[in-house]
Amino acid sequence: MFRHTDHMQFDIAPENPDPVFARKLQELIGGTFGEMTVTMQYFMQGWNCRMKGKYKDLIMDVATEEIGHVEMIATMVARLLEGAPATESTKNAMGDPVVAAVMGGMDPQQAIVSGGGALLANSNGVPWNGSYIVASGNLLADFRSNVSLESQGRLQTARLFHMTDDPGVKAMLRFNLARDTYHQNLWLAAIEELKADGIEDTIVPNDLFDEEFAEHATSLWHLSDGADADKGRWAHGTAPDGIHQNGFLANPEPLGNVQAGPPPDPKLYATYDGAMGEPRAAAFGTEKGVVGKIKDAVDPTS
Amino acid sequence: MFRHTDHMQFDIAPENPDPVFARKLQELIGGTFGEMTVTMQYFMQGWNCRMKGKYKDLIMDVATEEIGHVEMIATMVARLLEGAPATESTKNAMGDPVVAAVMGGMDPQQAIVSGGGALLANSNGVPWNGSYIVASGNLLADFRSNVSLESQGRLQTARLFHMTDDPGVKAMLRFNLARDTYHQNLWLAAIEELKADGIEDTIVPNDLFDEEFAEHATSLWHLSDGADADKGRWAHGTAPDGIHQNGFLANPEPLGNVQAGPPPDPKLYATYDGAMGEPRAAAFGTEKGVVGKIKDAVDPTS
Amino acid sequence: MFRHTDHMQFDIAPENPDPVFARKLQELIGGTFGEMTVTMQYFMQGWNCRMKGKYKDLIMDVATEEIGHVEMIATMVARLLEGAPATESTKNAMGDPVVAAVMGGMDPQQAIVSGGGALLANSNGVPWNGSYIVASGNLLADFRSNVSLESQGRLQTARLFHMTDDPGVKAMLRFNLARDTYHQNLWLAAIEELKADGIEDTIVPNDLFDEEFAEHATSLWHLSDGADADKGRWAHGTAPDGIHQNGFLANPEPLGNVQAGPPPDPKLYATYDGAMGEPRAAAFGTEKGVVGKIKDAVDPTS
Amino acid sequence: MFRHTDHMQFDIAPENPDPVFARKLQELIGGTFGEMTVTMQYFMQGWNCRMKGKYKDLIMDVATEEIGHVEMIATMVARLLEGAPATESTKNAMGDPVVAAVMGGMDPQQAIVSGGGALLANSNGVPWNGSYIVASGNLLADFRSNVSLESQGRLQTARLFHMTDDPGVKAMLRFNLARDTYHQNLWLAAIEELKADGIEDTIVPNDLFDEEFAEHATSLWHLSDGADADKGRWAHGTAPDGIHQNGFLANPEPLGNVQAGPPPDPKLYATYDGAMGEPRAAAFGTEKGVVGKIKDAVDPTS
């Protein structure tokens, strides 16, 4: 259960409105790596976490912080839109090149749809959606995703930092940059802790090594003609998992049969000349086994 | 430019059709972490890479391999659909509980839309889309995403490995598991190499440390009530970047002002009592500066 | 079945083209509350209506009007795009700040994709989709949605009314505003009629009051710290349904157990320390009941 | 800013797992009217609210409650998936009609993607997205949307209530039904309060009545042939706004000109015979007005 205070985590006080930047800032709310994604990614990971204790508690702390970031940036967007020429007619706007250019750079839905507020969408107006989040239940896999997410997030924040010179906006971004720095460190530390605790190791999932074809777990297939693909440590020496020896397959040949679909069901009208014969039926049981017996039992002709 | 051979990278030979598994396998084609994603993520990273040499060559090698995996799995789906009860009427199917259950577990579009072949969609039929890929131009950020992607990919492959006992299907999955093992190692090695080469460091992007608010780059804000959030190394000692000292903010208080939007434009009809006054206009120039002069120049009344 | 006349419901005659406004007007075609939504929402409600007579006839009348509104606005968009600088090269456009600003404010797909016509998309170019519509089969629930839809529709139309000063465009919007006024009244009247006819009452659906936990059907949980949440009639007196007494829970405490998932299936590789034991299996039958007998029947080992 | 406790608002304790119901319950998390929608709709309304005081405080209280409902239902989904035959092979499942049918009715992504947890998607696996929410800044418009949302929400909950007979699941639904009852009453009361406070009236937005074509604000256009469309109060008497007199247009004729696009830009290759002449250019200024002067100023040939 949640509780909320109207005080935000950090001050949101732009010196001046800037409706063009307000559109760009949407990327940090509803973009693939925006605050909606970190919020819901961490909540779903936390609620889906099957180990009580420090990992779950950590995830919930960060998730709860992040929904406050949605609040902060949505508020910033609204403040940047103050006094925007959103209800100016085209004709009027065209009389002033500055106003005209601002109008061209604005997100029209921030006026028409939300009446001067933020949207749950990215900087091109595409709505945020639930496929952006990663919550697999495997902590190593998910923490790696979190490192990636915070890295892209700080990268985008840094890019946006250069797109404004408003001291108030920059102050909020300075705070966000710092939190993204900490959160990158945090998830990297949590990955180290998982290994130190002996819970997860280098490869996700930590299983099926005796099932996989070991001979294919070591080499780079050289399929493009760049000359330097074998110059890195991915092609030599011991792999990060400490087990495999990296290799380089300089002239790889296909190992497989020729690509082809099976004979089609004639009632589906795939174009076909009959050369491969009739399709087989799916066989779920063998030699009058479990399923065969059911079939007999319900077949009035048998 | 590309060339193609009809021979696949590995054999695709299921012992028996299995239309229920054919639906599940769609996740590895068109799911968030499926082969379409790795293919296009790596291609877009490679084409967007601004450093010639080993990193770019590496990315292009792997990308070129991955589109061959789309080919393999799409072929496997078609073969698993051989002889599926796709054109059976409901009435007939209901006469045999096995057939009825298979029909319920199938993807209807694999018959109606693609005529017995794979879709560019996930196991729930949601089409693959271009927002799944990550290609930021920053190699450390992107390689971290690649590690995450290969981890989720091997995790999903491992889950699917348990959902079939067909030796032919399992053989393909054994190959895929091995490649995913190598690719996890590969991107982890490439991250090490980036640091060894002095190109990127721990935090993405490797900049703005003197701009961000350093005091907020170190502490976990404890905002949920789990008792163990401070038990991990994210709350103590030196951070993975070797610079910051981790901390724990046990009773954090908000630093910000009260959440509120600015006065709205009356023509947008946000409900408002006037208590905050009129909105300010955006100010892009000051004191008859650059912009002010343009305005004067084009204003026939001035 | 439908019939169509080429005469539109109302005149579409802009005095001048305005390609920037043409982009904004897309919101009324393919936005969440645009004419595509009202059209298909009402058609699906009408076709799904299980009561013959006045309600169904009403819905079909309005739906049939609305598809004529898609026609009107799509035509207006095309007329506003007449002579737009859509095929101007960037270099040429940049020589004239007005043309350059118009180009920046246009929807590029209105030229590249539809060749000077409207799209089935909103003002940011996001395609209209079928999840926008509401047609549940319950007339009170759906009429409430219709009131909401017409309210948002008139609100957006009013905002757009201020963004143009073209008399011809404004004329069409004056017609649309009037229809939206009537349609708000219409659905509010229809809600009154449903109650007067004794068909539906205040709460949707009009059932399960003896099943729901009545003690939780009356109070506002005060979970944010604003001081005035208890100042409205939602916290005092009799509720609009005439049955419940509104209340205010000033210091609510959670009623539930601690959030946690169950023990996971080990083959799904959720990170887990075993502390909660093994997962239970789903139990669909009890004590060798119906299902148990089937299982016995098909189990060759029993 | 937010705080979280691990104790949920209400008990989540199914007596037995039920993976088929776990798929259906996704509708209440990530469906159009699910808990993600109420959560984010209310937060965006609250953050976008321009009037301090009781309305804003009310919205924030309810929003903060709702995110706890996402938590509850996501937890319930995970518990219902305990011990599901998710990693069973098709062949094994087909040996037991019950298991086979369960497999057919499950969401495959709940296993493959989230490892036994909930998704941010609806019961067909379509991800939740930000276009579902309504936050226009106009309180009457938005409260009407909230009434609609809570009505559809309780309706769907009531339908799901009949699809389970597990006492623990039903207990949670009894709680949810009660909250939805209260929230319907709440938003209806808030609408009354808005009118009592003189802030908003019947029609949204409360403006432009002297601009709209009043003669079109009163009548139902009878465009379908149902015989009873004029039998309701929408066609007679005073409208709910207390101003207009409802009417019925029994044999409406189109008022508009013939539908047609303007002459196209030849460089866009719309098929055209030239019969309408050349397209006009957009005219943003008149008679060498503001814009004309700019054009002259930058035209080196003039």
Next chain:
Amino acid sequence: MFRHTDHMQFDIAPENPDPVFARKLQELIGGTFGEMTVTMQYFMQGWNCRMKGKYKDLIMDVATEEIGHVEMIATMVARLLEGAPATESTKNAMGDPVVAAVMGGMDPQQAIVSGGGALLANSNGVPWNGSYIVASGNLLADFRSNVSLESQGRLQTARLFHMTDDPGVKAMLRFNLARDTYHQNLWLAAIEELKADGIEDTIVPNDLFDEEFAEHATSLWHLSDGADADKGRWAHGTAPDGIHQNGFLANPEPLGNVQAGPPPDPKLYATYDGAMGEPRAAAFGTEKGVVGKIKDAVDPTS
């Protein structure tokens, strides 16, 4: 403007309900090639048509028919859902393998969301969207799309025809098959007519032949290793446009430079070693041309 009659174009009378087929039939409503697509594709083409007369009149006739098909199929879906075990609990359903299998094969949203009616979605529940339609303004391009659309439509209808043995359902499909036959003929005839009228020729658009590189307009690049790619008339003789001579490039070599991006903006943090120098600025004017003069005019330092 439109008018509607409650009588449908054709009888909709299934002999028996069939909720499993009701899900599949969704493909013909909201699938890529379903009735929503033909309806809106033809309306948008008709409204966007710039030539008055027979072509425009034709398109509007067919479009108006098609929306009646949405009506028919949506009605059929509702009738097929009559008495479906939609509100059965999982436990009860599992007691009867037939009911259990039906439940697994149903679309859960047809019950939970639309209360026993159709959705605007495909057979996997993905909502229809406006990007499915094609309306470019060029009649030849669009009529080719229409031929394709009616071909896929009849193909899917034929597949569905085999999936039912209900005489009433089959009767509707017999009608649909016939209309799709006619509509394929119709658009093929319309393409012939366009050529006979001298309006459009073989290649779309009928222009820029003297601008394109003619030497690249004739040959198949042989980039895959299938042995028979040159065995068809696409590699020999005169092309369908009557102008070009088809050819076959057996051993094609790339004509282009090496793939590489330009030097990046350092403030965007693309990983870069500086080897390509600094980025150039975009140059819209040359040698103090049109744009240069504006810049001078507004630069207070010049």
Next chain:
Amino acid sequence: MFRHTDHMQFDIAPENPDPVFARKLQELIGGTFGEMTVTMQYFMQGWNCRMKGKYKDLIMDVATEEIGHVEMIATMVARLLEGAPATESTKNAMGDPVVAAVMGGMDPQQAIVSGGGALLANSNGVPWNGSYIVASGNLLADFRSNVSLESQGRLQTARLFHMTDDPGVKAMLRFNLARDTYHQNLWLAAIEELKADGIEDTIVPNDLFDEEFAEHATSLWHLSDGADADKGRWAHGTAPDGIHQNGFLANPEPLGNVQAGPPPDPKLYATYDGAMGEPRAAAFGTEKGVVGKIKDAVDPTS
């Protein structure tokens, strides 16, 4: 399996950057008819093709070429973005109308998300998705779609050709125009070949002519009031299939019963007055047939 060379199929060398055109060019990468669509449409058709030999080999040749076009255009976008004012602050940009207009016409995600590179999205920023492709297994249906796709593709390329005057960009477009010319011819030739080979005929699928209602396969239903709909050959003479005689239904009347849903399940709460009685149950067996026997067998009460 694939191989790649870093040399592109054709030179990509713009004379100057042009960030506004870089946004428009996204339509050819990630638009409905862009290079991603042709690439994946042809690959899925090729992999799904059930006839070995010339058709399959043809498809794979073209598909393999097309992925090289994604490479070319993505590279062109990056080069056009060189030196774009992407990290300029709004305030600075507004001081120069040219820069301000460029900023308004740019895609903000090309900077914030991809760091100066292309996106897998269209010119409005909507991500490419897998529902754009057509791969039904029926070669005639799919080749018709390919003709349509190449037609729309060349049309859009031609439109874009007029939006630039950069010689390097135009050179690439001259190449693309030529390839699109050839590919239109190619698929038209392949359709002729299918008929010459006797594999597919005029109507898709080439079946069920004795099942469809022949009397409905010949006439245009005149449902709109344009005067010229019967002036084309679709209303007279022999149809393109050489079998049917075209006709014109000048005053069509509906053939069907009145539109109505069946009686609803009361537990779904569709508003209903009981006038149609109770719903029937779905009947999958008749007179104690196959299914009835199963039911008896598992019914402990019988």
